[in-house]
Amino acid sequence: MPKIDYLDDPSAPKPNSLVVGVTAFVQDDAGRVLMIERADNGQWALPGGGQEVGESTPSAAVRETLEETGVEVEIVGLVGIYSHPGHVIAYEDGEVRQEFSICFRARQVGGELTTSAESTQVGWVEPQALDGLDIHPRMRVRIDDGLRADVQPYLG
Structure with a gap:
């Protein structure tokens, strides 16, 4: 479903939902960082999506x-919790979400790179190549926090 992200935009629609x-x-x-180009x-973004009823938050990731x-x-830690109320995401069906995302630190235990209906490209990206990609500023915060490998997770 196509979406439009707004960041600190006074003309953004008012949020009507909050999703984990x-x-x-x-x-x-x-x-290198595992990245997807979102369909x-x-x-470009870290892989992720919404938690479903009946699963834990780490299992969703x-x-x-x-x-x-x-x-x-497998999940090995927490990068941070991101809930900036000025970041809203509007969907075609009228849903407008306020940002709420938990970013986990994980390590690969198997599998092979494959695209999906949600990802047009998938790859391992060198940190110095990130500046050349179209990445939403709020996603870039998560990536930068992950690259820092701080002991304390970001909370905000």
Whole structure:
């Protein structure tokens, strides 16, 4: 479903929902970051999506990563919790979500890179190549926090 992201935009529509979102920050042994090009907006992002009823939040991150990238992961930590009220996402069906995403640190345990209906490209990206990709600013915060490998997760 196509979407439009708004960031601190006074003309943005008012949010009418809040959904538990998850992303997974995964690096390979060479320090490259697992990234997808999203089918719904063409921007590059960490793999992720919405938690479903009946699953835990970490399990949602594992499932979404596998679905979108073909890579099997296990959760090894927390990068942060991201809930900036000025970031809203409008969908074609009228839903307008306020950002709420938990970004987990994960490591690959299997699988092979594969695209999906949600990802037009999947790959391991060198950190220095990130500046050349179209990445939403709020997603870039999560990536930068993951690259820092701080002991304390981001909360905000």
